Every structure is written in structure tokens, then in C-alpha cells.
Amino acid sequence: MSLSLLARRQAGGHPMRTLLTVGAATVAIFLFCFLRSIVTSLDAAVEASASNRIITGSAVSLFQSLPSAYMGQIEAIEGVESVSRFTWFGGRYQSEENFFAQFGCDPETLMQQYPELLLPDAQKRAWVRDRRGAIIGQGLADQYGWKIGDTIPLIGTIYPRVDGSDWEFTVCGIYRSAKPNLDEVTMYFHWEYMDRVLEEGGSYGPRGTSVFVVKLADGFTGEEVSTAIDAYYSGGPQRTRTQTEAAFQAGFVSMLGNLPTFLGMLGTAVLIAILFGVVNTMTIAARERVRSMGILKSLGFPNRIPVRLYLMESTGIVLLGGGLGMLLANLTQDPLRAAFGTYIPVYHVTQDTYVMAALICIAIGFAAGAWPAWRASRLRAAESIRRGV
Amino acid sequence: MRRLIPWSYPMRSLFRRWQAALFSALGIAMTVAVLCGVFALRDGFAVFMAETGSDDxxxxxxxxxxxxxxxxxxxxxxxxxxxxxxxxxxxxxxxxxxxxxxxxxxxxxxxxxxxxxxxxxxxxxxxxxxxxxxxxxxxxxxxxxxxxxxxxxxxxxxxxxxxxxxxxxxxxxxxxxxxxxxxxxxxxxxxxxxxxxxxxxxxxxxxxxxxxxxxxxPGTDVEQLREDLKTDKELPSKVQTEREYFLSQTNVLGGVLTVLGVLLTSILGIAAVLGATNTMLAAVGARMHEIGILRSVGYGGPAILIAFLVEAVLVGLVGGILGALIVLPLDGLETGTMNWNTFTETTFAFRVDPPLLGVAVGVAVLLGLVGGILPAWRASRMKPVDAIRRG
Incomplete structure (x- = not known):
């Protein structure tokens, strides 16, 4: 009889106990994958960022707009292929609670600068033609049930309309994203339309542009062009900070402050809890099996046999539970992404997370099996047969 | 005979198998510690913001x-x-x-x-x-x-x-x-x-x-003022007392932390209950002989059920106290967290107060109790003769 079969039989000898421990491991490894994926998903946008785009925003504040006249000046700087404007709108749908990101932008330049934005040609043309048109991500369309042709009314917060009415945008297209740096829960509409309304006095709020996205000409690095842009505005009126897209995205993650650390602490606590659980099971199992271990020994099996048996059993239990936990983490990706909405638009469990989870399972399995294994190896055969009732 | 088993019985049983009991108590402790940690952050933030504002x-x-x-x-x-x-x-x-x-x-x-x-x-x-x-x-x-x-x-x-x-x-x-x-x-x-x-x-x-x-x-009617100024011709305004304003700035982070805390606790709680069930099942298994004797000297099924439930509750109680001890040092610890309403960093202290500790111990006892149901039920259903023979 092979050793692994014996280990399996031992685990199977108390099906209820083994099942409960497997269940606990499943839950814990799922939680670990979940918590780690929140952190990695936040970073995913950073890693997938394009290297041929840089972003110019205010150096002073996230909430400070830049004068729109900057656009022409930036276009004239060497190494700049195209510039497009993005203005954060901050509107709410129906009530203050329904919040998602909306930007006023330059549709044609946007689509040329962002090849990862996938939109059928007919929808592209329709959007460019319709001044009040907007495109929305597939995620938004799913969440609110919007279709092409629908009108989306938005309540202005930064830009409330003077007459108190809602802003209205027509859905011209529903885009998908080819890369995690572009989420599918944003709405883009015509910057020009918004600026026109502001100019005519139809809405309160600051005119200007939140950020300029600059596409680099071939042969220029982000660094040199960024330096040139920032140097141009170093004396004001509004200082700029130009960053690579990756650094810009990373800035948002760093604003979350200690949240990733906090989640890391929670993850550790979860793993410690599961370690206790498995140690518990193995200790109970070992106590009940003193006698059978004594028999094994008296049959002449060397010390390493009970050691291996316990390690195999506990690692097996944790790996089985962990495997189920990983499967669960994998299957819940879509619902969780929908639940996170705007906050973590690209929730995704990475391969690294699975590998780490598997390694942790093995480590916990060994740690939990080690104590009873050590005890078993120290037992004397005669004594253990006598003691184990 | 409708007698209850003396309270000292579950207590002593617990001490006799203290290792297993401790491990499952620790599992419960980690669960409530996570709950308390998240809620201490949330409460610290909410209380801080709420106390900030003046009603005048x-x-x-x-x-x-x-x-x-x-x-x-x-x-x-x-x-x-x-x-x-x-x-x-x-x-x-x-x-x-x-x-x-x-x-x-x-x-x-x-x-x-x-x-x-x-x-x-x-x-x-x-x-x-x-x-x-x-x-x-x-x-x-x-x-x-x-x-x-x-x-x-x-x-x-x-x-x-x-x-x-x-x-x-x-x-x-x-x-x-x-x-x-x-x-x-x-x-x-x-x-x-x-x-x-x-x-x-x-x-x-x-x-x-x-x-x-x-x-x-003094004596200004804020509700009236709010209504009046909402549609005022000269000065259309959104009117809030300072306290209301600050409270309105806590809902996103508070909501996120509540969801996170409840989610983590429910999931971890399942793991903790499974652990407690394991411990209690082992306890029942090891004490079949005793259970048989208890039954044959006249203690009924319900008495056995209660004795084991009490034991499970004690495990939960120990876990709750340990969990509370783990989070207690957090009280007053300053941290900076982004307020998701304003995107700004707010510095405040974790708040571990008696009601939160009460919740921790309560949840822990509940987890122990739930974990004890199946084993206790099993124990109470044993036939005296079988139990004595098999034990």
C-alpha cells in the first residue's frame, strides 16, 4: 500500500472533519485571492498604460482646471503629435448616489490616440456628428440598461445648469476596451458642447480642461516632452505636471493611501486564521491516531513514515480546499467586477495570485502537519499503543 | 428526570482539551479581530467627522x-x-x-x-x-x-x-x-x-x-432655511449645518468599509464556524463513553445538548475576548486614509469603544454557538448503550 493512499484513507476516515477543514481552507484562499486581486487590479491600469501618451494636468491640484488656451501652445511644442482635452464632469444620474465617471473630450483625437478603445465605425461616425452625443462603456450599459439612441440625463454637480434642468446626452455608441488601462465604466461626450453651454451662460462651473492627453511623435521620449511642457508653464498662470500615463494612473493608486496596506493586513489575518483551523484539525487527528502510529512503528516502519503521512494529509487537505477557493475566485470575477463598478473597474485575478495562493497552501499544510508529525516521530511504539485508546 | 448537567462539566471539559479549544477560539478571535479592525476604522472616521461639525x-x-x-x-x-x-x-x-x-x-x-x-x-x-x-x-x-x-x-x-x-x-x-x-x-x-x-x-x-x-x-429653523434658499431668486443655495455637511462627506468611505467588514466577517465567520464544529465534533467523539454514562444516570437528550452548546459558547467567548484583546491596541492609533467623497487625506484615530467590543464578543459567541449545534445535536441523539459500548 502506497503512503499517499494511506494518507488519503486517514483523511477519509473522518469525512466530516476533513470536509469541514477543506471548506475552511476554501473560504480562506478565496478571501486571499479576492483581497490580493483588489490591489493587483488597481495596479493593472498602471502596468497596461501606453508609453506613447503623456498626460498634462495641473501641478497644483487634481481639481484645478487648466486654461483651454494651453491646447494650442502644447501642440506647438516639439515632439507632440496630437493633443486632446479631457474635462471631468462629475455628474450624477437621477440621484447623488448614482455616480460614474464622465469626461468631456475631443472625440476624433480621442479615438485616434486610444486604439484600445473598440467602437464600430458606424458608431464612431455617429458620435462625431452628434454634438450632444456620448459613448459609454459596456459595463455602464449593462449596469443601467442603456442602449444606443437612449438619452442619459445627468445632474450637474460641478456644472449645474442655471435653469436647474438636467444635462442630456444621447448614446451614440457602446465601447469595449482592449486593455485594462481603459475601463468600461466611463462616459465620454463632446468637450466643445459643454464649453459652448458654459460660454452661453447656461451652466455654472469653471471653464477649462482637467487634463491634456498628449500623443508623442515618433522618436521622442515621454521624459523630454514632459520636461519641455512643464518648463513652458513653470511661471504660471497655472503650473503643469506632465507625467507618463503609467505615473498618472499610479498617482490615483497612491491617493488611496494605506488602503492596500490595510487589505494586506486583513489578508494576513485571514491566512493566520486558516492556519489555526488546519493546525486544529491535524492536532485532533493526531491525538486520535497515536495508536495507529504506534502500530506502524512496531511493524518496523521508520520515523519518517508517520512524519510524511501527517504532512501529506494536511497538505492534501489544504491544497484541495485552496484549489476550490481559487476556482471560486475565478468564477466570481465577473459579478465582483460588476459590484465594484467605478471603484475597481478592471477587477481580475492574476496568474501570480493563483501561484501565490498555491504556495501558501503548501506552506500552511506543512506548518500544520509539522507539529503532530514531530510528536508522532518522538513516540515510542509500545507506549503509544498503550496510550492510544 | 429533567435535570441540567452542572455548569462545571462543560467548563472542565474545555480545560481538558484546551489545545483544540484554543485553536478554534483563535480562529474565532481572528474573525472578530478583522471585523473590529475594519469597523474601528469606519467608526473612527464617522465619529470624527460627526463630532467635528457644529449644529449652530x-x-x-x-x-x-x-x-x-x-x-x-x-x-x-x-x-x-x-x-x-x-x-x-x-x-x-x-x-x-x-x-x-x-x-x-x-x-x-x-x-x-x-x-x-x-x-x-x-x-x-x-x-x-x-x-x-x-x-x-x-x-x-x-x-x-x-x-x-x-x-x-x-x-x-x-x-x-x-x-x-x-x-x-x-x-x-x-x-x-x-x-x-x-x-x-x-x-x-x-x-x-x-x-x-x-x-x-x-x-x-x-x-x-x-x-x-x-x-x-440661536433658534434658527434650519429646515425652513433650507427650503427657502433652495429656490431663492438672489441666492439659490444648498444649506446644511456644519455637522450635516461633514456627515455627508463620510458616506462613500463608510459604505465601503461597512461592506468590506460585513463581507469579510461573513466569509471568515464560515471558516471559523467550520473550525469550531471540528473541535466540538472531536470533543463529542472523544467523550462518547462519558455521554453514555450521563445518559444512563438519567440526564436527558436536551440536557446533553445544552451542556455541549454551553461548551461551544465558552469557546466562542474565549475567542471573542482574545479577538477584543487583539484589536484593543488599535484604539487611538492615528491613521491617514483617503476620504472617498473628497479624495483628500483625512487623519483620524481608530476607535475601539465598548459597543464595538460588545459586538465582537457577541459575534464570537454566536460563531461558537453555531459551530456547536451539529456536534451537540449528535451528542444528544446517542443511545446510552451504544455510546458506552462505542466509547
Whole structure:
């Protein structure tokens, strides 16, 4: 009889106990994958960022707009292929609670600068033609049930309309994203339309542009062009900070402050809890099996046999539970992404997370099996047969 | 015979198998520690924000704005508020206790060099100090001189943010400001930088103010005021008391933390219950002989059931106490977390209070109890003869 079969039989000898421990491991490894994926998903946008785009925003504040006249000046700087404007709108749908990101932008330049934005040609043309048109991500369309042709009314917060009415945008297209740096829960509409309304006095709020996205000409690095842009505005009126897209995205993650650390602490606590659980099971199992271990020994099996048996059993239990936990983490990706909405638009469990989870399972399995294994190896055969009732 | 098994029985059983009991208690302890950790953060934040605001201070924003950052009030309108609103109280010299303040969250580097955070800078008027009264005090240095390029910073800002110690120079857009003092406030203003509104607005090239804040005359009907000003021709406003305003700035982070805490606890709780069930099943298994004897001397099934449930509850209780001990050191620990409503970093302390500890112990006992149901039920269903023979 092979050793692994014996280990399996031992685990199977108390099906209820083994099942409960497997269940606990499943839950814990799922939680670990979940918590780690929140952190990695936040970073995913950073890693997938394009290297041929840089972003110019205010150096002073996230909430400070830049004068729109900057656009022409930036276009004239060497190494700049195209510039497009993005203005954060901050509107709410129906009530203050329904919040998602909306930007006023330059549709044609946007689509040329962002090849990862996938939109059928007919929808592209329709959007460019319709001044009040907007495109929305597939995620938004799913969440609110919007279709092409629908009108989306938005309540202005930064830009409330003077007459108190809602802003209205027509859905011209529903885009998908080819890369995690572009989420599918944003709405883009015509910057020009918004600026026109502001100019005519139809809405309160600051005119200007939140950020300029600059596409680099071939042969220029982000660094040199960024330096040139920032140097141009170093004396004001509004200082700029130009960053690579990756650094810009990373800035948002760093604003979350200690949240990733906090989640890391929670993850550790979860793993410690599961370690206790498995140690518990193995200790109970070992106590009940003193006698059978004594028999094994008296049959002449060397010390390493009970050691291996316990390690195999506990690692097996944790790996089985962990495997189920990983499967669960994998299957819940879509619902969780929908639940996170705007906050973590690209929730995704990475391969690294699975590998780490598997390694942790093995480590916990060994740690939990080690104590009873050590005890078993120290037992004397005669004594253990006598003691184990 | 309807007798209960003496209380000492489950207690002693627990001690006899203390290792297994301790491990499952520790599992429960970690669960409630996670719950308490998350809720201590949430409560610390919410209580901090709620205690911050005064009910006698009114905040006027532009209609539609959900926070100061989104609001904008022209100087002409600020003057109108200050000079014409009848609900605004006056000081002993007859000057209105009202101020138009500018507000912007600045990108500033952290003192420890890791990353940048959004720190609110507030341009205030003389009246602002009078409005906030004794909730605000200087801990070091002096107030800024009106009209000078000087700022004062909240206590946590002076240690957490670069160039914010007393005597440092902080560049706002292109204008250097000298840090001349450090202040403390009982609430949210302690995470801010304050300066003369004219100088701050000038440096930021933002002529528009973000809010008007004022002390109200005693007995002002806020609800009525809110309704009146919502559709006012001259001064359409969103009216909130200061307390209401701060509370409205907590819902996103508070919501996120509540969901996170409940989610983690339910999932971890399942694991803890499974662990407790394991321990109790083993306890029942090892004591079959005893159970048989108890049954044959006349204790009924319900008595056995209760004895084992009590044992499980004791495991939960120990876990709850251990969990509470794990989180207790968090109480009062200062942390900076981004307020998801304003994107700014707010510094406050974790709050572990008796009600939270009560919840922790309660949840722990519940987890132990749930974990004990199946084993206790099994034990109570054993036939005396079988149990004695098999044990």
C-alpha cells in the first residue's frame, strides 16, 4: 500500500472533519485571492498604460482646471503629435448616489490616440456628428440598461445648469476596451458642447480642461516632452505636471493611501486564521491516531513514515480546499467586477495570485502537519499503543 | 428526570482539551479581530467627522454641489450672504459672523517621501476663527497675518506632509508661503492648511469662493432655511449645518468599509464556524463513553445538548475576548486614509469603544454557538448503550 493512499484513507476516515477543514481552507484562499486581486487590479491600469501618451494636468491640484488656451501652445511644442482635452464632469444620474465617471473630450483625437478603445465605425461616425452625443462603456450599459439612441440625463454637480434642468446626452455608441488601462465604466461626450453651454451662460462651473492627453511623435521620449511642457508653464498662470500615463494612473493608486496596506493586513489575518483551523484539525487527528502510529512503528516502519503521512494529509487537505477557493475566485470575477463598478473597474485575478495562493497552501499544510508529525516521530511504539485508546 | 448537567462539566471539559479549544477560539478571535479592525476604522472616521461639525454653524454651497470642491460662489454673492442674510449672528461689535472661504485640495508630497496626497488648503477670513470658536486652537507659533503670504497647518499635516513644519516654506502654485504656526481642531479641519483667503485665492488664481460659513442666531429653523434658499431668486443655495455637511462627506468611505467588514466577517465567520464544529465534533467523539454514562444516570437528550452548546459558547467567548484583546491596541492609533467623497487625506484615530467590543464578543459567541449545534445535536441523539459500548 502506497503512503499517499494511506494518507488519503486517514483523511477519509473522518469525512466530516476533513470536509469541514477543506471548506475552511476554501473560504480562506478565496478571501486571499479576492483581497490580493483588489490591489493587483488597481495596479493593472498602471502596468497596461501606453508609453506613447503623456498626460498634462495641473501641478497644483487634481481639481484645478487648466486654461483651454494651453491646447494650442502644447501642440506647438516639439515632439507632440496630437493633443486632446479631457474635462471631468462629475455628474450624477437621477440621484447623488448614482455616480460614474464622465469626461468631456475631443472625440476624433480621442479615438485616434486610444486604439484600445473598440467602437464600430458606424458608431464612431455617429458620435462625431452628434454634438450632444456620448459613448459609454459596456459595463455602464449593462449596469443601467442603456442602449444606443437612449438619452442619459445627468445632474450637474460641478456644472449645474442655471435653469436647474438636467444635462442630456444621447448614446451614440457602446465601447469595449482592449486593455485594462481603459475601463468600461466611463462616459465620454463632446468637450466643445459643454464649453459652448458654459460660454452661453447656461451652466455654472469653471471653464477649462482637467487634463491634456498628449500623443508623442515618433522618436521622442515621454521624459523630454514632459520636461519641455512643464518648463513652458513653470511661471504660471497655472503650473503643469506632465507625467507618463503609467505615473498618472499610479498617482490615483497612491491617493488611496494605506488602503492596500490595510487589505494586506486583513489578508494576513485571514491566512493566520486558516492556519489555526488546519493546525486544529491535524492536532485532533493526531491525538486520535497515536495508536495507529504506534502500530506502524512496531511493524518496523521508520520515523519518517508517520512524519510524511501527517504532512501529506494536511497538505492534501489544504491544497484541495485552496484549489476550490481559487476556482471560486475565478468564477466570481465577473459579478465582483460588476459590484465594484467605478471603484475597481478592471477587477481580475492574476496568474501570480493563483501561484501565490498555491504556495501558501503548501506552506500552511506543512506548518500544520509539522507539529503532530514531530510528536508522532518522538513516540515510542509500545507506549503509544498503550496510550492510544 | 429533567435535570441540567452542572455548569462545571462543560467548563472542565474545555480545560481538558484546551489545545483544540484554543485553536478554534483563535480562529474565532481572528474573525472578530478583522471585523473590529475594519469597523474601528469606519467608526473612527464617522465619529470624527460627526463630532467635528457644529449644529449652530451653517454652510452655504452652490445648489447641486455635493462637496466644497464642487461648489463655487462669486465674491458678489459672498457679500450678499454676509450682509443680508438675517439668520447670521453678529459679534459684540455688530459685525456678521460669516466668512466666504476658498477651498482646494492641493497635490502635496508626503514627508516620508512615499507618494503624493491631496491636502485641502482653505482660505479663511478673520470671522472664520470666531465661527469655529474654541474647537480651534494654536499649538505652536502664531496665526497668519492678514494680507501676508503666511499659512498655518493642522497638527497631523505638519508631520505627515513635506515642507509643512513651522518655519518651512510651501510653494502654492507659484507663490511661496511661510508656515508660521501649527493648529489643532477637534475635527476635520485638523487635516487642512489655512491661510488668508485673499492671498490663497490669489496664488491659486481662483477668484471664486467655495463656500460661505456662518454662525447662526440661536433658534434658527434650519429646515425652513433650507427650503427657502433652495429656490431663492438672489441666492439659490444648498444649506446644511456644519455637522450635516461633514456627515455627508463620510458616506462613500463608510459604505465601503461597512461592506468590506460585513463581507469579510461573513466569509471568515464560515471558516471559523467550520473550525469550531471540528473541535466540538472531536470533543463529542472523544467523550462518547462519558455521554453514555450521563445518559444512563438519567440526564436527558436536551440536557446533553445544552451542556455541549454551553461548551461551544465558552469557546466562542474565549475567542471573542482574545479577538477584543487583539484589536484593543488599535484604539487611538492615528491613521491617514483617503476620504472617498473628497479624495483628500483625512487623519483620524481608530476607535475601539465598548459597543464595538460588545459586538465582537457577541459575534464570537454566536460563531461558537453555531459551530456547536451539529456536534451537540449528535451528542444528544446517542443511545446510552451504544455510546458506552462505542466509547
Amino acid at each position: 454653524v451653517v454652510v452655504y454651497l452652490r445648489p447641486g454641489a455635493t462637496s466644497e470642491g464642487e461648489s463655487g460662489i462669486t465674491l458678489r454673492k459672498v457679500q450678499r450672504y454676509v450682509n443680508t442674510r438675517p439668520e447670521i449672528a453678529k459679534d459684540e461689535n455688530g459685525a456678521p459672523l460669516a466668512a466666504g472661504e476658498s477651498y482646494l485640495a492641493l497635490f502635496l508630497d508626503k514627508a516620508d517621501g512615499v507618494g503624493r496626497v491631496n491636502v485641502p488648503i482653505r482660505g479663511v477670513e478673520d470671522a472664520s476663527f470666531a465661527i469655529h470658536g474654541k474647537d480651534f486652537w494654536m499649538v505652536d507659533g502664531r496665526r497668519f497675518t492678514p494680507g501676508a503670504n503666511e499659512i498655518i497647518v493642522g497638527q497631523p499635516i505638519s508631520t505627515r506632509i513635506k515642507n509643512c513644519k513651522k518655519g518651512d516654506t510651501l510653494i502654492v502654485n507659484t507663490t511661496p508661503f511661510e508656515v508660521v504656526g501649527v493648529f489643532e481642531h477637534t475635527g476635520a479641519y485638523r487635516s487642512e492648511i489655512w491661510g488668508d483667503v485673499e492671498r490663497i485665492a490669489g496664488a491659486l488664481e481662483r477668484p471664486v469662493r467655495q463656500r460661505v460659513v456662518a454662525r447662526m442666531k
